[in-house]
Amino acid sequence: MPDSVPPQEDASLYVLDLLEGADRDAFEANLAESADLQRQVRELQVNLEALALAAPPRIPRPRVWEAIAKSTAAPIPPTIPWWSLVLRYVRNGWAVAGLLTLAWLLFSLPRSGTRDVESLSDTAADSPHSPTTPQITQRSRHRSDEISRKSLASALPANASAASNQTETQPLKDRVRVLSEQVAVLTQVLAQRTVLPPGASQLRVFRLVGTNVGPETLDALATEAPRLRTETSSVDLSFALTLAAARQIAAANPPKESLAANDNSSTEATSPPSAAPNSSTSALTQNTPAEATSDAASPSGGSTTATTDVASLAPTADPGAGALADGVSSGTTTVASRYTKPGASTDTESTATTDAAIQVVDLSGGLASTTENLSFGNLVGPDTTPGSTTKSSSLAAESAAFGTYELETGIGSIAFRNTVDPNTGEVLQLWVTDPHSGAVQSLGFVHSTNPVVVLRFRTDPALFVNPNFLVTLEPEGGSATPTGPVVAQPPPTFSPVQPTP
Amino acid sequence: MLGDRFIPDLTRREVHVPVRFETDLPSTATQVEEDRHLLASVAAGRQDALARLYERRGAALFSLLSRILGTNSEAEDVLQEAFVLIWRRASTYDSNKSSPWTWMVMLARGLALDRLRSRQRRSQHQAVYEQEVASLELEHVDHSTPLADRELSDRLTHALRHLTDVQREAIELAFYRGWTHDEIARTSGQPLGTVKSNIRRGMIALRKLLKDLYA
Numbered sequence: 001m002p003d004s005v006p007p008q009e010d011a012s013l014y015v016l017d018l019l020e021g022a023d024r025d026a027f028e029a030n031l032a033e034s035a036d037l038q039r040q041v042r043e044l045q046v047n048l049e050a051l052a053l054a055a056p057p058r059i060p061r062p063r064v065w066e067a068i069a070k071s072t073a074a075p076i077p078p079t080i081p082w083w084s085l086v087l088r089y090v091r092n093g094w095a096v097a098g099l100l101t102l103a104w105l106l107f108s109l110p111r112s113g114t115r116d117v118e119s120l121s122d123t124a125a126d127s128p129h130s131p132t133t134p135q136i137t138q139r140s141r142h143r144s145d146e147i148s149r150k151s152l153a154s155a156l157p158a159n160a161s162a163a164s165n166q167t168e169t170q171p172l173k174d175r176v177r178v179l180s181e182q183v184a185v186l187t188q189v190l191a192q193r194t195v196l197p198p199g200a201s202q203l204r205v206f207r208l209v210g211t212n213v214g215p216e217t218l219d220a221l222a223t224e225a226p227r228l229r230t231e232t233s234s235v236d237l238s239f240a241l242t243l244a245a246a247r248q249i250a251a252a253n254p255p256k257e258s259l260a261a262n263d264n265s266s267t268e269a270t271s272p273p274s275a276a277p278n279s280s281t282s283a284l285t286q287n288t289p290a291e292a293t294s295d296a297a298s299p300s301g302g303s304t305t306a307t308t309d310v311a312s313l314a315p316t317a318d319p320g321a322g323a324l325a326d327g328v329s330s331g332t333t334t335v336a337s338r339y340t341k342p343g344a345s346t347d348t349e350s351t352a353t354t355d356a357a358i359q360v361v362d363l364s365g366g367l368a369s370t371t372e373n374l375s376f377g378n379l380v381g382p383d384t385t386p387g388s389t390t391k392s393s394s395l396a397a398e399s400a401a402f403g404t405y406e407l408e409t410g411i412g413s414i415a416f417r418n419t420v421d422p423n424t425g426e427v428l429q430l431w432v433t434d435p436h437s438g439a440v441q442s443l444g445f446v447h448s449t450n451p452v453v454v455l456r457f458r459t460d461p462a463l464f465v466n467p468n469f470l471v472t473l474e475p476e477g478g479s480a481t482p483t484g485p486v487v488a489q490p491p492p493t494f495s496p497v498q499p500t501p
Numbered sequence: 502m503l504g505d506r507f508i509p510d511l512t513r514r515e516v517h518v519p520v521r522f523e524t525d526l527p528s529t530a531t532q533v534e535e536d537r538h539l540l541a542s543v544a545a546g547r548q549d550a551l552a553r554l555y556e557r558r559g560a561a562l563f564s565l566l567s568r569i570l571g572t573n574s575e576a577e578d579v580l581q582e583a584f585v586l587i588w589r590r591a592s593t594y595d596s597n598k599s600s601p602w603t604w605m606v607m608l609a610r611g612l613a614l615d616r617l618r619s620r621q622r623r624s625q626h627q628a629v630y631e632q633e634v635a636s637l638e639l640e641h642v643d644h645s646t647p648l649a650d651r652e653l654s655d656r657l658t659h660a661l662r663h664l665t666d667v668q669r670e671a672i673e674l675a676f677y678r679g680w681t682h683d684e685i686a687r688t689s690g691q692p693l694g695t696v697k698s699n700i701r702r703g704m705i706a707l708r709k710l711l712k713d714l715y716a
Binding site for chain 1 (some may be wrong): 548551552555559560561562563564565567568573577581582584585588599600601602605606610657658660661672673675676677679681682685690692695697700701703705706707708711
């Protein structure tokens, strides 16, 4: 067996139907001989029963049983042999009529298998639940339905005339489209107000942008976010929004060759990860606090440090733009580091080195009011943030992340795109740190050859009052606390980005 | 309220069948024995036994199928298929291998997963993993069912939440979505061994939780 665990360890996988091929055969061979294993399997099967019952029962419509009854219906059981009936009809002079009736009945009854023949029993006939012959009436109904459909089809105007009216109906279609969009917005608002916890809700939205996130991505986000809200009835709104971002990014950015591939490095590189320049976990305590800000209604009640022209984040035509400017503030943090890709080439001179510069943009939007709800979609809209300082680097350019965080629940999620792929046996681990308390928590692994990585996490909300993000290179499986080279971290000398007046 | 619930209409006549939904685990001895008896009657061709089985387990199976498939209409189709299959295969049920409820669950689940696979070409992106996990969690917040009917599911959901996130997600993806441990590993970015370990530990922990719950 490829998996070298004892058979009883595979009992869980077996009951979940996860064992296949040789593994399954081997387990079943053991199962047939081991009473203890059989007992374990039976016990674990109770879990399946529980999983099946974990959702509240729902009532299917009556038509379901009608269909089942129809499919499993037995013909009316004769109490005397059929030939006796025929003879009786013949003797009574009803031969022709009887045979015709019999033929009609045989034609009308379903073509059942042997099972239905077996069910021709007296017990079934005596049952108060024995079905009548709904098949006959059903067939009649189908025929009449067909006739009705044909009649209806003939009464409808021809396609040609419909085509000729196409140009005339275009304004109407446009109007319907506009109305549909309005309904979608209303649905979005209703959905949010329904699913958000009672009281003021604070959803922090942040972006980690490298150099420049393409406008097409942000445009796509602006389109996607409202649509997703209409489809989602989750309390985990932040995650839903992040997924929307992830999908859009993935669609706009097909998988690229990873940095490793670009550097012609091999995933079989065996050299241990070398410490990157500036890599030190002590940086955790040296970080300059990020100039993350919160809106006036946030639990932290922190001061607002508007370093970005917030109003410019929303289209000027949006009616909620003013409210957005009042309720939302933003700050920026530049996170920079240097990531050295070990073993990228046998030529040490060409070892891949890139600057990791991530610009953190925090946006906090209150969702406690309709106006804010309407405005919120614009927060993830086109980025016209002026004065962005970016560092040109391949890693930064390919590392753009969108995240949301619910202050009430502590649930957050963050989506990265096109991150670098570390060597085999290494992971890029993302941390959130509180520079004041020194607290640190892992948010998950960033690395992936997939175009988008979505991390979902739950943290102490205190960590997200002024969050600092840190990326370190850790051994496979990750670490409980940062131990490896720092790939990205807040710089020792931090200067907030100044907005353009 | 009972009148609002479904009553199998076998004969298109008035059939006074007591309709109730089970509030105990079908694995209790009494429930198992009654289900076995019904399955034996179904195997003997008794459609009234099938109707009774449908009353006892139809709503729970429908709920499971809705959760797997995501749409009520498809769940109803599969529920119909499942009971027709139960009708045809009742004689193959082996009480030494599983309880009647487990047998029905796995049969219906198999049909649903077949349908799920036929409409999905599963991507191996972590976004898909997260999306599936999210969709599983979305289904946890359904408060449309009357409170009395939610009691059992609430207790079971509560038990599930005692598992770690990774354990619960792996088990739920395997059970509700039919994902293999290999697929979970690839999409979640976790090593295969870790996924297997999470499933094993989660299943054992869940078993213990359920034992405590119904001690």
